[in-house]
Amino acid sequence: MTETALITGTTSGIGYELCHQFASNKTNLVLVSRSEAKLLKQKQDLEKLYGIQVEIISYDLTKSDAVESIIRQLNEKKFPIDYLVNNAGFNEVGNFLHTELDNELDMIQLHVTFITKLTKYLLHGMIERNYGRILNIASTGSYIPCPHNIVYTATKAYLLSFTKGLAAELENTGVTITAVCPGATKTNFPKRAGIDQTLLFNYFVMHPKLVAAKSYQALMGGKKVKIIGLYNKLLVFSAWILPKQLINQLSLKMIE
Ligand SMILES: NC(=O)c1ccc[n+]([C@@H]2O[C@H](COP(=O)([O-])OP(=O)(O)OC[C@H]3O[C@@H](n4cnc5c(N)ncnc54)[C@H](OP(=O)(O)O)[C@@H]3O)[C@@H](O)[C@H]2O)c1
Structure with missing residues (x-):
């Protein structure tokens, strides 16, 4: 039977490329992002290119009823979800005294509350079917509490801790959970946060x-945690061994 992956944040960047990874392995897709026009185009392109079935859900995932809305639509279409990819995210950069609180609260809602809730809902079905894989897109920031990026890195630290804990609970079930930690990646993310020229x-x-x-x-290898890229592994390792003050200064220089 063909499997289905639900991926959030598919209209650009890492999520967009992840769609091609799943689609080229003949996995059907449920794509969730805000931009309906981009989602429709993406559905047409992926169905044509890979001969798979693609459903789209256009919703702002910072809304408090986002999970209920997604689950309602999945139930209508009677889709069991085999793969859940929690990818959608954004950043708010600057001195905490001056950053936009509303953006930060939306970020906590999307990176923490939404992911926790959607994972709990979909995990029940995975456990019943004795199969499922969950991928959380964390960050090197999960390991390094960067000044001028504090709410973002705190949410990503939560995601890493959540993944590690749940991975332990899921031992000896047919379900796995993986957190990947990319570093700087050339997507729309830095431009949206105003840090693309850093x-x-x-x-x-x-x-x-x-x-x-x-x-x-x-x-697919069932890894619990993976830091992506040699430079990013070195970065995380240095943050463990170098004095914290130096790491804070370097982090600030990197995104100034
Ligand atoms: N780029 C980096 O340097 C980097 C490094 C480490 C980790 N990450 C993580 O990687 C993940 C993907 O980011 P990216 O770099 O690929 O960024 P991106 O190119 O900006 O893509 C973000 C995706 O999330 C969707 N999205 C954003 N806010 C949303 C909302 N409120 N509701 C629904 N969908 C929303 C966007 O689609 P719509 O605008 O259409 O909704 C878009 O498809 C994020 O979790 C990010 O924290 C990125």
Whole structure:
């Protein structure tokens, strides 16, 4: 039987490339993002290119009823979900005194509340069917609490901790959960956060296609956690061993 993956944040960047990873392996897709026009185009392109079935759900995932809305639509279409990819996300950068609180609360809603709730809903079905794989797109920021990026890195630290804990609970079931931690990646994300012209995004970026391929590999290999890319592994390792003050200064320089 053909399997189905639900992926959030598919209209650009890492999520867009992940769709091609699943589709090229003949997995049907449920795509969830805000832009209906982009979703419709994506559905047409993917169905034509790979001969798979693609459903779309256009919704703002920062809304408090986002999970209920998705579950209602999945139930109407009678889709069991075999793969859940929690990818949609964004950033709000700057000194905490001056950043937009509403954006930060939306970020907590999407990166923490929405993911926790959707995972709980879909996990029940996976456990009943004794099969499922969950992929959470965390960040190198999950390991490093960067100044001027504090709410974002805190939400990604939650996601990493949540994944590790749930992975332990899922041992000896047919369900796996994986967190991948990419570093700077050339997507719409830095532009939306106003950090596309920084040292980090000018010199230390990876291509989203490669990030998606490595993430898919980690998921299918049943890995619990994977830091994507050698530079990013070194970055996380240095954050463990170097003095915290130096790491704070370097982090600030990277996104100034
Ligand atoms: N790029 C990086 O440097 C980097 C590094 C580490 C981790 N990550 C993580 O990777 C994930 C994907 O980011 P990306 O770099 O691929 O960024 P991106 O190109 O900006 O893509 C973000 C996707 O999320 C969707 N999205 C954003 N807010 C949404 C909302 N409120 N409701 C529904 N969908 C929403 C966007 O679609 P619509 O606008 O159509 O809704 C888009 O499809 C994020 O979780 C991010 O934190 C990125």
